[in-house]
Amino acid sequence: MQLALTEDQTLLARTAHEFVSSGSPIARLRALRDARDERGYALDRYARMAELGWTAIPFTEQDGGLGMGLAELVLVTEAMGRGLAPEPLIPAIALAGRAVALGGTAQHKASWLPPAIRGEKVLALAHAGRRGRFDLTRVPVRATEAGDGFRLTGEAAQVWGGHLADAYVVAARTAGADGDRAGITLFLVPAAARGVTSVRQHRIDSLNVAQLTFADVEVAPGDVLGRPGDGLDLLGRVIDEATVALTGEMLGGMAESLDRTLAYLRDRRQFGVAIGSFQALKHRAARLYIELELSRSAVMAAARALDAQAPDAAPLVSLAKARLSDAYCLIANEAIQMHGGIGMTDEHDIGFFLKRARVCEMTFGDAAYHRDRFAALSGY
Amino acid sequence: MTDIERFRAELAEFLERELAGQLGELPPAGIADYWGGRKPELPHPQSRRYCELMAERGLTAPTWPKEYGGGGLDKEQAKVLLAELRRLRLPLPLIGFGLSMIGPTLLQFGTEDQRREHLPGIVRGEIRWAQGYSEPNAGSDLASLAASARIAGDDIVINGQKIWTSYADKADWMFGIFRTDTGGKKQEGITFLLLDMAQPGVEVRPIRLISGASPFCETFFSDARARTRDIIHGVGNGWTVAKALLGHERTMIGDVFGTGSRARNQAAGNPAVELAHDYLGVRDGRIADPVLRDRVAQLTMDERCFALTTQRAADSVKAGHKPGPESSIFKIYGTELNQRRHELMLALRGPQCLGWEGAGFDERELTQTRDWLRSRGNTIEGGTSEIQLNIIAKHVLALPD
Numbered sequence: 001m002q003l004a005l006t007e008d009q010t011l012l013a014r015t016a017h018e019f020v021s022s023g024s025p026i027a028r029l030r031a032l033r034d035a036r037d038e039r040g041y042a043l044d045r046y047a048r049m050a051e052l053g054w055t056a057i058p059f060t061e062q063d064g065g066l067g068m069g070l071a072e073l074v075l076v077t078e079a080m081g082r083g084l085a086p087e088p089l090i091p092a093i094a095l096a097g098r099a100v101a102l103g104g105t106a107q108h109k110a111s112w113l114p115p116a117i118r119g120e121k122v123l124a125l126a127h128a129g130r131r132g133r134f135d136l137t138r139v140p141v142r143a144t145e146a147g148d149g150f151r152l153t154g155e156a157a158q159v160w161g162g163h164l165a166d167a168y169v170v171a172a173r174t175a176g177a178d179g180d181r182a183g184i185t186l187f188l189v190p191a192a193a194r195g196v197t198s199v200r201q202h203r204i205d206s207l208n209v210a211q212l213t214f215a216d217v218e219v220a221p222g223d224v225l226g227r228p229g230d231g232l233d234l235l236g237r238v239i240d241e242a243t244v245a246l247t248g249e250m251l252g253g254m255a256e257s258l259d260r261t262l263a264y265l266r267d268r269r270q271f272g273v274a275i276g277s278f279q280a281l282k283h284r285a286a287r288l289y290i291e292l293e294l295s296r297s298a299v300m301a302a303a304r305a306l307d308a309q310a311p312d313a314a315p316l317v318s319l320a321k322a323r324l325s326d327a328y329c330l331i332a333n334e335a336i337q338m339h340g341g342i343g344m345t346d347e348h349d350i351g352f353f354l355k356r357a358r359v360c361e362m363t364f365g366d367a368a369y370h371r372d373r374f375a376a377l378s379g380y
Numbered sequence: 381m382t383d384i385e386r387f388r389a390e391l392a393e394f395l396e397r398e399l400a401g402q403l404g405e406l407p408p409a410g411i412a413d414y415w416g417g418r419k420p421e422l423p424h425p426q427s428r429r430y431c432e433l434m435a436e437r438g439l440t441a442p443t444w445p446k447e448y449g450g451g452g453l454d455k456e457q458a459k460v461l462l463a464e465l466r467r468l469r470l471p472l473p474l475i476g477f478g479l480s481m482i483g484p485t486l487l488q489f490g491t492e493d494q495r496r497e498h499l500p501g502i503v504r505g506e507i508r509w510a511q512g513y514s515e516p517n518a519g520s521d522l523a524s525l526a527a528s529a530r531i532a533g534d535d536i537v538i539n540g541q542k543i544w545t546s547y548a549d550k551a552d553w554m555f556g557i558f559r560t561d562t563g564g565k566k567q568e569g570i571t572f573l574l575l576d577m578a579q580p581g582v583e584v585r586p587i588r589l590i591s592g593a594s595p596f597c598e599t600f601f602s603d604a605r606a607r608t609r610d611i612i613h614g615v616g617n618g619w620t621v622a623k624a625l626l627g628h629e630r631t632m633i634g635d636v637f638g639t640g641s642r643a644r645n646q647a648a649g650n651p652a653v654e655l656a657h658d659y660l661g662v663r664d665g666r667i668a669d670p671v672l673r674d675r676v677a678q679l680t681m682d683e684r685c686f687a688l689t690t691q692r693a694a695d696s697v698k699a700g701h702k703p704g705p706e707s708s709i710f711k712i713y714g715t716e717l718n719q720r721r722h723e724l725m726l727a728l729r730g731p732q733c734l735g736w737e738g739a740g741f742d743e744r745e746l747t748q749t750r751d752w753l754r755s756r757g758n759t760i761e762g763g764t765s766e767i768q769l770n771i772i773a774k775h776v777l778a779l780p781d
Binding site for chain 2: 004294301
């Protein structure tokens with residue numbers, strides 16, 4: 001495993017950064033929030049991301065993709081994290097899109113992947129409810145056999161990118177109970193299916209999630225992704241991939257929060273000097289820099305390990321998510337403190353990073369969850 | 381066969397046949413290090429001969445130029461050497477401040493005569509070196525040092541005191557910085573020089589630490605003598621040399637903790653897990669105490685992440701980027717990680733970590749506790765963590781003075 005960027009990767013990172021940082025990204029998010037914009041992101045920007053090839057990165061060439069991997073995707077999500085870009089690249093592509101690519105039939109793929117890669121259709125994954133925190137065996141939707149197919153009932157919470165999605169990958173329990181590894185099945189359900197309702201949820205980060213209700217939604221046997229009852233492995237795999245993509249975003253958010261804080265420490269004057277000359281603040285800033293550097297190594301290693309399907313990929317994913325969860329929250333908290341009074345105001349942009357940090361922390365498992373998982377995977 | 385394969389084959393032939401043939405029993409990996417010197421301590425009866433035979437081929441200083449006794453190897457060959465030693469479970473033939481600190485500094489700043497005089501003795505392990513930097517009133521503020529060097533013809537007369545001189549009681553020569561001029565800026569007027577410690581004007585007293593060990597000494601100079609030909613990089617230019625040497629020292633400390641944690645991660649076992657199983661037991665396949673289990677996981681993950689970061693730095697250099705002041709993070713994080721590791725080991729042992737000596741405590745418990753006490757010094761020696769944070773704030777983050 002080489003923990004250095006190739007020339008192509010360096011170029012991709014630069015292009016992504018230039019695109020995301022153009023046009024005042026935080027002001028854009030603020031405007032979408034204040035207008036209570038129904039979509040919550042910009043269609044034209046998402047289309048532009050697709051043109052740049054970002055939506056094609058993790059798919060094979062056979063599936064219409066670029067045949068690249070997470071090592072490249074994290075460079076793009078890092079740029080998006082710096083600008084808190086609300087476009088649904090992670091939920092639609094890294095999460096639900098990959099579930100279709102890995103578990104879908106030729107027909108599923110032909111129907112959904114090309115429009116998803118063109119950025120015209122959006123997919124979302126519904127796998128968690130209001131209870132159970134991060135336990136993947138506690139899926140909130142129950143599937144009972146009905147004729148040839150199944151009937152789905154239940155409510156999924158905070159489905160990322162789910163408010164205007166065209167189809168959902170739904171993790172439902174077809175047998176067994178909470179805690180059982182067997183008995184979970186993934187279904188591909190069009191948003192227009194009878195009995196599906198979606199309600200936009202509003203979170204601290206102003207990004208787009210929805211509560212989905214399934215009221216006796218009838219699905220056909222042909223709507224199953226992978227094998228019935230065997231969906232947990234597929235679910236776990238795409239969540240691991242999306243987790244790494246998310247740590248890329250988190251890395252970008254951390255780096256931006258720290259950069260903005262450093263700029264403030266250089267500019268802000270008290271007692272006749274720049275406050276960045278005070279050792280109490282210098283040392284704290286230097287500690288944050290150390291956290292950022294260690295975090296970058298963790299993200300790069302997890303991405304490369306998953307791309308190579310290395311035997312220690314899963315513990316490296318947990319290592320990355322645990323560290324990035326702790327470090328992003330730390331840096332965002334410290335950023336507010338070092339900005340002083342202005343940092344507490346809604347008028348200043350730094351608070352957006354604190355809110356996003358907390359959401360990222362709680363997405364796909366917090367630090368404690370991933371330390372527990374790392375220990376379990378390591379046999380203790 | 382490629383060049384590197386041929387090199388590996390010839391090296392293996394030398395290590396496995398010639399060396400083993402001449403020495404019979406070779407020192408095994410994992411025993412105490414061999415530091416050389418005029419009165420060397422032998423961790424193994426063959427340590428000295430092993431060092432000498434390796435030195436004949438320059439393999440104690442593999443990447444130094446051949447004309448100074450080094451091996452003249454490139455980086456790839458040096459890696460092969462380390463890999464072969466690991467494979468044959470052989471220790472490094474020689475370690476010390478000659479190889480890690482003053483040698484690289486002489487290669488960078490020494491004159492041809494100085495290199496020819498001092499480097500071969502380092503390679504052969506004949507001279508053990510001590511570092512004369514800190515003084516009672518010049519610790520973190522090193523440039524305010526006061527020990528004086530007065531030039532008198534071809535001689536230099538030295539007076540004053542150094543402190544925290546590692547293993548000075550076992551060393552033969554010292555490299556150090558002394559004040560040759562008291563006017564002007566404090567960084568000016570400092571001269572870097574070498575001196576033989578076997579003389580009446582040099583007195584060494586070991587300092588007993590909280591761990592009970594005495595790795596550091598006080599060194600007193602009263603009209604001690606050095607030679608002007610042993611001034612490195614000219615009178616008054618010592619601060620430049622001293623800073624460059626500190627860079628070599630930080631790299632060494634970072635390497636020790638970095639490669640140490642990398643090796644630990646690659647080993648099958650995790651000592652913290654083994655201790656936890658032994659002292660706490662297992663419940664449902666997990667370490668029985670959930671809080672300590674979480675701490676074991678946290679530390680193990682942080683060690684892995686640190687090892688990944690040292691690897692990333694090395695990969696970045698291989699990819700053609702220059703190493704920058706970012707390397708200061710390795711000194712801080714590596715030493716703090718080592719302290720946390722020791723703290724966790726104590727926590728896992730519970731009250732059995734409290735023994736100082738004698739009955740009721742086994743050898744590993746006692747060693748562990750002494751090592752923990754010693755580790756408290758890691759964030760102080762070689763530049764305190766606070767000084768490293770200052771370096772990062774100034775040179776990496778561009779925060780104002």
